[in-house]
Amino acid sequence: MxxxxxxxxxxxxxxxxxxxxxxxxxxxxxxxxxxxxxxxxxxxxxxxxxxxxxxxxxxxxxxxxxxxxxxxxxxxxxxxxxxxxxxxxxxxxxxxxxxxxxxxxxxxxxxxxxxxxxxxxxxxxxxxxxxxxxxxxxxxxxxxxxxxxxxxxxxxxELAAAHLLVATASAIRSIANLRDFETGMHLTRMAELSKLIARNLPAHFGLSDEDIEHIYLFSPLHDIGKIGIPDAILLKAGRLTDSERQIMQTHVQKGVDMIDSILADFNLIEANDARIMRNIIAFHHEYLDGSGYPFGLKGEQVPIEARIVTVADIFDALTHKRPYKKSWSVENSLTELHQMVEQGKIDDDCVTALANSLNAAQHIVTTYCDSQEPASNPGY
Incomplete structure (x- = not known):
């Protein structure tokens, strides 16, 4: 590995x-x-x-x-x-x-x-x-x-470079014939939820407005590697088998490889915003207790931008319908997130930031609601 x-x-x-x-x-x-x-x-x-x-x-x-x-x-x-x-x-x-x-x-x-x-x-x-x-x-x-x-x-x-990276990754996703694996509304919600959490974190995290803007821009790219996952697994209407889950989990490394290639092509590998983008893509499935994938990182090894996107992604999956589950209320979803905090899996400050902005979170969920939910399996 x-x-x-x-x-x-x-x-x-x-x-x-x-x-x-x-x-x-x-x-x-x-x-x-x-x-x-x-x-x-x-x-x-x-x-x-x-x-x-x-x-x-x-x-x-x-x-x-x-x-x-x-x-x-x-x-x-x-x-x-x-x-x-x-x-x-x-x-x-x-x-x-x-x-x-x-x-x-x-x-x-x-x-x-x-x-x-x-x-x-x-x-x-x-x-x-x-x-x-x-x-x-x-x-x-x-x-x-x-x-x-x-x-x-x-x-x-720098703004042009950041938007070029997003546009390039989005174009790759569009031409890969992925159909419904992610809707535009899911990507919009990911950006808005990630920004909401980042803006409400305690000051000791030291996130500047510049950092938050990059998290906002790049959080929708977290699952870009899924374009390399077979449709039979990506679009499966139900829970994955163990072998299918292992294949699904390879989307993280596929995403890192893809973004590194794009960054190299544009000579942006050393850019400050590239750090945030790569960390989001590489580590948004890591859990703080080391039980996440693919690297099994623990605690402070997981960058704060990845912890933010992890909480936003789980919250979005809970509050929206999937082939194998109904949508949960914002309140029930937050209860589930708090339980994951108690289990040592996700960041308490990130969940608290979301909980302290309950009305804003509800607004995001209802304003950017899909007319037809994505068929993609999140693979958690």
């Missing part, structure tokens, strides 16, 4: 690290700039969400999302590809929303907002804050726009 091991360390500098380095260099000329942050835009959902930041004063806002069309001032900047200066935040910004209340609490005095536009597509914003009023003169604005181009390029390139 392969000795593939979890990739806990970052193999290349993260975007957060790059932004912090950019901020450090900027301080030599502009010591009053106390914060740089980037929010990225998801066009299908119209959601603008926090992504990376470098904060020298105050505390960073994290896990924040807002509909772009609910923020007319930012929508105008995005539509017209314009920057914006606020010379006196305390005079021009009024409380009443989560973001404006947070901004006023930090003591920032002025700000400069720059849209990220690549190939005429709006990708998000860079927010630059200062501890002084009237910090952003026209000449400073021009200089900052030029200097921000490098970090905007890095953000655009």
């Amino acid at each position: 392969t000795s593939f091991q979890p990739l806990h360390s970052v193999t290349s500098q993260s975007l957060t690290g790059k932004l912090q380095g950019f901020h450090e260099a900027l301080l030599a000329d502009y010591p009053h700039i106390c914060r740089l942050a980037c929010a990225i835009y998801d066009k299908p959902t119209d959601v603008l969400k926090t992504f990376i930041n470098s904060t020298r004063q105050g505390h960073a806002i994290a896990g924040y999302e807002v509909k772009l069309h609910d923020t007319p001032s930012l929508l105008h900047l995005a539509n017209h590809q314009q920057s914006r200066v606020i010379d006196d935040i305390s005079a021009e910004i009024h409380g009443g929303s989560v973001h404006s209340d947070w901004l006023l609490e930090q003591g920032y005095m002025s700000s400069f907002t720059v849209p990220i536009i690549r190939q005429n597509q709006f990708l998000g914003f860079v927010f630059i804050d200062s501890v002084e009023k009237d910090s952003f003169t026209p000449s400073i604005q021009r200089d900052l726009i030029m200097r921000c181009a490098s970090i905007c390029d890095a953000i655009a390139n």
Whole structure:
């Protein structure tokens, strides 16, 4: 059996690290700039969400999302590809929303907002804050726009690479004549549930918005290796025999091999987001007591991103109909997850994060419900 091991360390500098380095260099000329942050835009959902930041004063806002069309001032900047200066935040910004209340609490005095536009597509914003009023003169604005181009390029390139990986894996799945092994709604639920759990984990896990975005993007690829499993097993209407289960379990290594090949082809094997993708695919069937497969990892050997996806995947399987079972209620499914925690199989913090977001979990289950459930056998 392969000795593939979890990739806990970052193999290349993260975007957060790059932004912090950019901020450090900027301080030599502009010591009053106390914060740089980037929010990225998801066009299908119209959601603008926090992504990376470098904060020298105050505390960073994290896990924040807002509909772009609910923020007319930012929508105008995005539509017209314009920057914006606020010379006196305390005079021009009024409380009443989560973001404006947070901004006023930090003591920032002025700000400069720059849209990220690549190939005429709006990708998000860079927010630059200062501890002084009237910090952003026209000449400073021009200089900052030029200097921000490098970090905007890095953000655009990494997002493009991540979406390319997802699109490539999805295309492979589509052309493999897999029919109903996974529905689009299952994949959407996996992304939403994984993000929900990740956002509600305790702070000691140290998941940044950048990490959470990658978990959100890559969690639907967890079972990509199933494209190499024969339909007679993959689509079997009933529980698998022992020999069939052994074949089913090979989908993990098949998925790892497939993704490694894709990463190598795109020269992305050392990319930071590749670590999260590979860990999700390789370890989402591991149990904390060592009884999972294919590597029999225990406890902290299982990366947190894999533990998150494991809980999301089991919860989704429980709450939706399968050929051999009816769908369970959210409450009964959570009871089953808690029992698995007591057995030492899955992560208590991940299950607690899901349980503490019961209404949101129910919303995901009901909103993204399949009209016809997938025939795939999960192979647990």
